[in-house]
Amino acid sequence: MTAQNGFASKKPNNNHQNEYLFDINLLESIFQDYSLRDSKLCRNIYDGKYIVRPLGKSDFDQGYIDLLRQLTECGTITYDDYEKRFNELKESSNTYYTLIIQDKNVDQRIVGSATLVCEKKFIRQCGTRGRIEDVVVDDRCRGQQLGKVLVDLLTQFARDKCDCYKISLECKDHLVNFYQKFGYKHEDQQNYLCRRFIT
Numbered sequence: 001m002t003a004q005n006g007f008a009s010k011k012p013n014n015n016h017q018n019e020y021l022f023d024i025n026l027l028e029s030i031f032q033d034y035s036l037r038d039s040k041l042c043r044n045i046y047d048g049k050y051i052v053r054p055l056g057k058s059d060f061d062q063g064y065i066d067l068l069r070q071l072t073e074c075g076t077i078t079y080d081d082y083e084k085r086f087n088e089l090k091e092s093s094n095t096y097y098t099l100i101i102q103d104k105n106v107d108q109r110i111v112g113s114a115t116l117v118c119e120k121k122f123i124r125q126c127g128t129r130g131r132i133e134d135v136v137v138d139d140r141c142r143g144q145q146l147g148k149v150l151v152d153l154l155t156q157f158a159r160d161k162c163d164c165y166k167i168s169l170e171c172k173d174h175l176v177n178f179y180q181k182f183g184y185k186h187e188d189q190q191n192y193l194c195r196r197f198i199t
Helices: 024-037 057-062 064-069 079-091 146-160 173-180
Strands: 002-004 007-009 050-054 096-103 110-120 128-137 164-169
Touching: 024 050, 024 146, 050 146, 057 064, 057 079, 064 110, 064 128, 079 096, 096 146, 110 146, 128 146, 146 164
Parallel strands: 007 050, 128 164
Antiparallel strands: 002 007, 050 096, 096 110, 110 128
C-alpha cells in the first residue's frame, strides 16, 4: 500500500485487495479531484498523518468497533462477529462503501468512519438512492475537519461512481448546520419517522 496525498492506494493486482470492503481503486479519481478542490485540508490529511481508505477486515484490531461506540451502542462484538458481518457486506456488491481514516502515528488506530449505502430502486428509471450513515470521528481528533473529508468524499463518490439520483442522511438537530455546509437541506413535505424494536 502506498499513500499519495494522504490517501491510500494500491496497485490493481495487489494480493491484499480482498482485505477491503470495496475496491480501493474506485477512489483514485475521487481522491485526485478532492485534493485539487480542497487544498486547505492539506495539513490534516496530505501530510501523511492520516490515511483515508476503505474499511478493512483487519480494522477490528485497529479499534474500529471502539470508534463506533463513540457514536452509538454496539454491544459485544467478537472478531468472528465482525468478520461474518464484514463478509456479508462485501458480498452485497455495489451496496456498502465504508471509508475510514487511520492515524498513522497512534498505533494505526481508526479515528474516523462513514458509510455510504446504495439502495437499488425501480423508480427513477431503476435509479440508485444513496444514504450516508454512521459518521463518526474520534473525540481526540475532532475539530480537524475529518468529518468533512469523509462526507465530502462519500457524497462525490455517490454522485460520480454510484450514479445516485439522490443522497440523504439523518442527523441530530445540533448537526444540521454542519451538514448544510455540504449542500444537504430539508426538503418540503419530507419527514423522518422511526419505529424501534426492543431486543
